[in-house]
Amino acid sequence: MAARTGAGSPETFGGTVHRWTRVLAVTVVTAGTVLVAPSTAGAAGTGLVRLAHLSPDTPAVDVYVDSVADPGDGTALLTVPGVGYGTITDYQDVPGGVYTVSMRAAGADPATPPVLSTTVQVGSDSARTVAGVGRFADLGLAVLEDDLALPPSGQARVRVVSAAAGAPTLHAAAGGTGIAGDLAFAEAGRYTAVSGNADRLQLAVDGEQTELPLDLAAGSVYSLFVLDRPEGGLTLRTVLDAAGSGVVPTGGVETGAGGTAAGELExxxxxxxxxxxxxxxxxxxxxSRAGVPRGTPPHSEVRPVSGxxxxxxxxxxxxxxxxxxxxxxxxxxxxxLPGGAGTAGAAPAAESPVPVVAERGSERTAAPIRVRVPAIGVDSELRRLGTDATGVLVPPDDHDRAGWFAGSAVPGDVGPAVVAGHVDSVDGPAVFSRLGELGPGNEVLVDRADGTTARFAVTGVDRYPKSDFPTESVYGPTPRAELRLVTCGGEFDRAARSYEDNVVVFARAR
The missing domain is CATH 1.20.58 (Methane Monooxygenase Hydroxylase; Chain G, domain 1)
Structure with missing residues (x-):
């Protein structure tokens, strides 16, 4: 997409506009998407795709998305029943490759030839929004690259998508930061980092100023869609592209004391x-004997001579x-030594730092209170975790209890919920001692205070050096509800009294 330049161009507002490339096709979508997932969905090498209907005067249609390399037996990978303008679907996992996007009149027989069709390239580990844009007389298919990377600390990332024919050009700012300038109908601005506390959007359409409420959360990524209202005027739809942790801890997690570490004492x-x-x-x-006269009883008081x-x-x-x-x-x-209870004269253990907790999560979702992992016999209440003054995640103070990092998503909400637990104590195995035994498909259950349960399926398990902890993979934004279970692993450094690695289990909501 070509960048626009010149006076009043988006560079003035800190973002470059992407002009959508159009082809002879239209994509219309609905929240009632039906997905027939391939066997590789959710595995490495997949991308994310969602569809949007952003053409104000285009009637409802049915859209079908299918793989060019593996078209199947007549059943489309993605079927989108007929809907109208203004709908944006959730992301769907598809393997990287080339896909056919075809359109038929709403309610038409799927076996009939499509009215329009085109192909779309989906890259591995990419996120794309495929949208029908423009007026009906000049329909086009736009492919937007969605940047779901972790925003800077304390900030959110937003972009503006102009899909209102009633706004020939617009300017926008959030929290004092310009996010779109001279943006024309059927154009999208670049993602821009703004304060996570920004609660007002300043919008100027053809020079006329207005201010709208804005609800953002630090660590998350949003698209702001400007749409025409059926009764006239404009409306702003804020779409959460992906949610991440509002507070991002630094480094790995110290969740082991070496009680199960192999090896003998040096x-x-x-x-x-x-x-x-x-x-x-x-x-x-x-x-002492040099100052004691011969014949002095062992317990007699002795006053040493001055020398x-x-x-x-x-x-x-x-x-x-x-x-x-x-x-x-x-x-x-x-x-x-395993089982050691301490030694008289040893230095007292340092007190655990007081957690500095950053609350986050939907007001409609109750806090998690328990985690259960049937495959490895885990059934633990959840402590509330935060970070210390240096930004490091403070682990649970009880080795037999796991903890939920309150700066991450509430389990079941969009975004990665992070739960940490010790692999061992000085006395032996702890709550997450068998975490590394989990594999794809194993179930993780998180009970919440309102009596509901969030269910997750493990998608992968990996081990990382604490010196190279995968911060973005653990805390970074995701477009769906996900879960991370973290403990220690690898070799135990006896001098540092710390395991060298962290084991991370990745899971996705069922």
Whole structure:
């Protein structure tokens, strides 16, 4: 799509307009889409497609979408019954490839030749909106590339689609940020990042200003469709393209203490601890006995002579250092050995940081209270999780309980809901110890406070180094309700007392 330039061009507003390429076809859609999913739907190598009817004076039609390479046995991959102007469907998964889009009069026999048809290329891992645009006398098929990438922290990404014949040109701004300039009918603006708190849209049509309410959420992606109203005037339809986490934690998730990590304690570590302790004892014994007269009973009070007082004064810092070193090593031994309950003199464990919670989610959806994974015997209440002052996700304080990150989607809402749990404690396996055993098709159930249950099916399981955590894949926007289960995995770094990897389970709402 060619970019428009010149005075008052979209560059002035921070976005380039994409002029839609037209072909002799029209696409009309309905929310009542019927999808016959291929066996590879939802797998790697698929793309997302949705359809939109954006031609104000075009009557209702039926639309069929089918694969050019595998047209099937007469049953179209995607069937869209007749509807009118202004409908935008949900995304559908289709394998990457070339598809035929054909149109028939509403209610016509599917076996009859189509009135119009064209082909559309769908790329792997892409998202496209295929729309019928323009007036009836000049119909065209537009293919929009939808950018569902994670917006910058605290921001949403929006674009304006002008589908109103009553708005020959328009300008738009959200939260003080220009998002469209000199946008003509049947054109779409580029996605622009705006504040997630922006609640007003300033719209100017042919120089006439108006202000409309706007409902955005940080981390999400939207298309703003400007449409003609049947009774006259214009209307704005805000469509959620994909929802992501309003707050995006940094780095991996610390959900393991090494209680199930394989391997023996390093002999040098134990030997060093014992040797250091013995050396300290010998030094103290020699120094103390040097100041005790012969024949003095072992428990008698001894007042050292002045020369020995100075020797002890110089020795005390060294002794304190040795004892401190022994305590640290002993503490390490207690952590590394399974079942260790701690050692007297070990440094106390640091208190868990107070979570900084960013609330998110639909007001109509109750909070999650329990997660169940029958295939691996998980049945746990859900704690509420947030981030600490450095932006790191704080794991549950109970190793036998999982937690829902409240900055992510509510399970069952559009977007990725994130649930984390420990793989082990210092004493042994924890709530998500068997998470890596899950495979495609396994069911995950999330019970909510209103008595409803969100059901998910696992689509994949993978392991990632914490140094290369897949932030966008876990927290980034998705066009449907999805779920992420996160725990630790890989090798256990005994020095850092941390697993090197995170195991992530990806699941999609049934």
């Amino acid at each position: 002999p040098g570590l134990v030997g060093g601890a014992v040797g250091l302790t013995l050396l300290t004892g010998l030094v103290l014994t020699r120094r 020995h007082r100075e020797s002890r004064r110089r020795l005390l810092p060294l002794v304190r250092g040795l004892l401190a070193g022994t305590a640290v090593v002993a503490g390490t031994v207690a952590v590394v």
